[in-house]
Amino acid sequence: MLSAREFQLTNKLLNIKAPIRIKDLSTEFGVSTRTIKYDLENVRKWFKIQGLTVNSQTSKGIWIHCDERKRAELRRVLSQFKRFQVYPDQAMRVKRIILSLLLTNGYKTAAELSELLQVSRNTILSDLNHVDEFLTSSNVELERKPRIGYRLIGNELQLRLVLEHIVYNSLDDYQIYKMTTRITKQERQMEIGTVLERPLKQIYETAEKHMSGLYSPSLAPLLRLSDLLKFLLRLTFSVARLNLGHTINSYRVLERTQYKDELSLFLVSVMEKLYAEVQLPLLEEEFLYVSGNMEKASEQTDVVGITKKIIEYVSIREGIDYKKDPKLYSNLLSHLSLRLQNGSLYLNEINPMEDEVKRNHASLFQTVQEACRKFVKQHTLIAQDSFSSLIVLHFLVSYENTFKPKKKVKVLYVCSTGRGVARLIKNKVEKEIPAVDIVSYCSLLEVEEICQTEEVDLIISVFPVEATVPVIVVEPLPVKRDIEEIRKQVRAMIGSDGDQMNQLLENNDFTNSEDSESLSQEIILKGFEVAHALLEAFPIEKEENWKNAFMMHIFLMVHRYYFDKQYDQYLYAHYQMLDSDEEMFHRVQQILKEKDLHVHEAEIITVIQYLKKWK
Template sequence: MLSAREFHLTNKLLNTKAPIRIKDLSIEFGVSTRAIKYDLENVRKWFKLQGKTVNSQTSKGIWLQCSDRERTELRGILTQFKRSQIYPDQTMRVRRIILSLLWTNDYKTAAQLSEMLAVSRNTILSDLNHVDEFLTSWNIELERKQRTGYRLHGNELQLRLMLEHIIYNSLDDYQIYKLTTRITKKERQIEIGTILEEPLKPIYEMAENHMSAFYSPSLASLLRLSDLLKFLLRLTFSVKRLTMGRAIHSYRMLQPSHDQDELSLFLVNVMEKVYTDMQLPLLEEEYAYVAGIMEKESEQIDVVDITEKMIQYVSEQERIDYKKDPKLYSNLLSHLSLRLQNGSFYLNEMNPMEDEVKRNHASLFQSVKESCRKYVKQHTLIAQDSFISFIVLHFLVSYENTFKRKKKVKVLYVCSTGRGVARLIKNRVEKEIPAVDIVCYCSLLEVEEICQAEEVDLIISVFPVEAAVPVVVVEPLPAKRDIEEIRKQVRAMIGSDDEQTNELLENNEFTISEDSENLSQEIILKGFEAAHALLEAFPIKSEERWKNAFMMHVFLMVHRYYFDKQYDQYLYANNQMLDSDEEMFHSVQQILQDKDLHVHEAEVITLLQYLKKWK
């Protein structure tokens, strides 16, 4: 037999191809590494019975080496696992107690529940306290009668919505795939296994047969798979509760309509067949429940109002004024609008961060959960921890962005001139490493002065620099290895956790295409401005081809400047200026500086070769 945790460990190994560290498993399941190691002994035995070996390596973790087809087969075997072969933990016991109370109108004693779950009476009494807590969140009462037992008391629609929640939360993606494939692809050989409780299984299979018979490919464009499964499960719940004499409210019969669309006609035909087989009347409210009409009519959701009230409530509970962050309102409104539109019901939504959110942010999670219960009211999503966890993430991002000071590394960038390509470097580095803030860029001669004035933490330079703070020497255009070296230095300074936090919160995806486009545009404009200014100061008196050559040279000079590829200074030494050229030299240099082009003297001297020809 496998315990509930061992069952989940087995399933995790089947769903994960990469090695998993035992330490990570202990954090995920909230137990010690020793407990995980004990669990893995039984997990290994189960896989050994299936002819597979669980591999392990100290530096890597544990993993299962097998093909996708074998994983699918093993997953199928695991889903066939009888519930009696799994030691139930408290969560599973609570679930089974509630379901057993839903299948009867009579009272159930603690002794009956104890026998059903094969645990002591004291354990059952402890579990019933958790049952009571769970039911309260759904506005359902656990009725206790001395010497008689326990039963559920509440609104019938609420009882069914709670039932849906419990069943959906027990399904994973593979099980959902199996359930829908049996209908849409008529693949009847796929086993349902123990997905549904025994009292529901015969009704479900009968309803499934009729739904599969009426289903046609033309419905695919009108019906999502999630809706198809919702119809099927709600039909099953409806029939089961009606056989117990538990209708939603009235017993008014469904009247036939001549203007039904294809989807409505499909559902009515299926329900008529099922209810006829079960010798039950097709009631108007039962059709409204299965089709989701009742849910939509009873819950006219004002998402704007819910968003505002939710932020207000969480702000009061957490004593943080989240209303100050306009981004939280817009992001949360967008999320809720998408999730609650048209009263649609989503299947078990997977949130990989759910356990971590609940463990590390328990207070915020509870506040958000209470706000959902308070303002989303009877909607079936309110008790889904995965849904609540996504809402919590919006508040966490708001807190980190608005109320918590992020750790940033103040950086000075040093290049040959202090300008030009520096703007590109700033954009690139800050996008790649959000924890970096390039506060200034300067020339080599200004380093010491800037360091004192700006109190920088790190220097990025194209030259070796001696300074009191760490220095990372990079190429004029930082390559990937340069970025990684900067990232390594930043991580050492602020810690990996804060570095990852900045990565998550900034959400900046580096796109070289945007930088290249902006830079190319700037180079073209700067080249045109420089050429136009020089031609105004020194009009061409020779033929047009010299003008074209000069303009081409200016554009290439600007390009060299931006990418730190200027002519070397040795050219100045080999081309001494005449005294008569000095005035022109200073004029050209001043024009370029006015255009924010602080080029080498060698570049200016080269330009003079063109300009002197036009005198």
């Protein structure tokens, strides 16, 4: 038998190909290195039974060596582990208690839960206190009734979101790959193993059967794999809860004729077959829940306003003025526009860094989650920690790039006269090595005097110099080997900030670029031309502030285009656009092409979020 953590360690080794250090594993799992070493004893035994050895080397870490076919086979074996073959730790027991309560009508006693999990009654009573903690952010409560038992109470949609959160977080990438591949590639022979427990497993298999039978390759451009997984699991949860007599609100039957697009018709057809087989009515709100369009008919979300309020709230609480970072605003607006538009409000997001973010940045995570609860009106979304943790990543990037104090090495440059080519060399070295700050340049006779008046960490000189700080002797006009020697010394001096600054040191994108003045002028003029053309095509009828925000966004978009820093296109892969948006999309795209801006679709989609507010 494997414990829950040993199970995760085994899965981790199967999913990585490079060695991983025990220290990194201890950080990831939040335990000591001694605990990880103890867990690895059972992990090694399991791999030995499978005919493999867990390799280890002090300077590298641990890893397994085998081909992809063997890895896939072992993943299949591991995924087919019965739940009782893994010793449940407390976190797993808490989730199984919640699942049991969500899939049961009425109350469950501590004795019943004790028998289910095969632990003592006292252990269950202790676990139930952690159930309360788990449910804190979900607007769901654990009701306790003496001599009767326990049950969960809350809004039906909230209860389903808790169910989603638990199931999503129990899946790894390989399981998700297998679940979606069985439909998209018709690979029914690929076993998915025990990813869901009864009674969900039987319902899931029935839903998968009907979805696979109706799926066609023409749906691929309309349906992301994350949406496909969402449909599958929500169909499962919908039937499971309806079987217990729990509808979302009303009992209004779905009217098929109001849905005409291909994706909606596909989902309606799947639901008709599934619900007919399990003898349940197809209700309108169940379709809206499964499709993710529960809020589609409500007032549109003010994504621009929410973005500003979240940044302002986090700035005040964390004591860092994030409002000064325009890139944070642009990136966060792009992220929220995608997540909060077109009814994708309840889509669970899979964030592999969620646990690490919550563990290493607990204060920022709590602040961001509070901001989301406060400003995202549809509060059901933020029951999912994965959503908040993705927002946290935007603030972490902003802090690292804009607000974190960056250590620079203060350099004195010594040349023959202290003038001449000194300014040219200062610009060249600082461009090649951004962590260098040449605070002064002087002649050989002035070195001692300058070192007394300036804080100097390093001397770069065309002559041998005696000094109390490191000295690098270079050619009168530094050549490549001189630059590399300076770079090496700077890296050594930076110390603990090495990883961050090393990336900075390697960033030579602007070396030998066009003249900065003419390039800046071109960007400004191009930004003005594009903004003017779009404002002519889509006149603003609201307050002037909208125009200012829109103008700023267009100028930043042009800047991103020139420096090849556009929004990540993969975030918008297979983005499903409303019919009413397509005409606007093509019109904006045509205007930009006329201005010789061939930007990503991701940029255009973000622009139309502004324009839609003015209609």
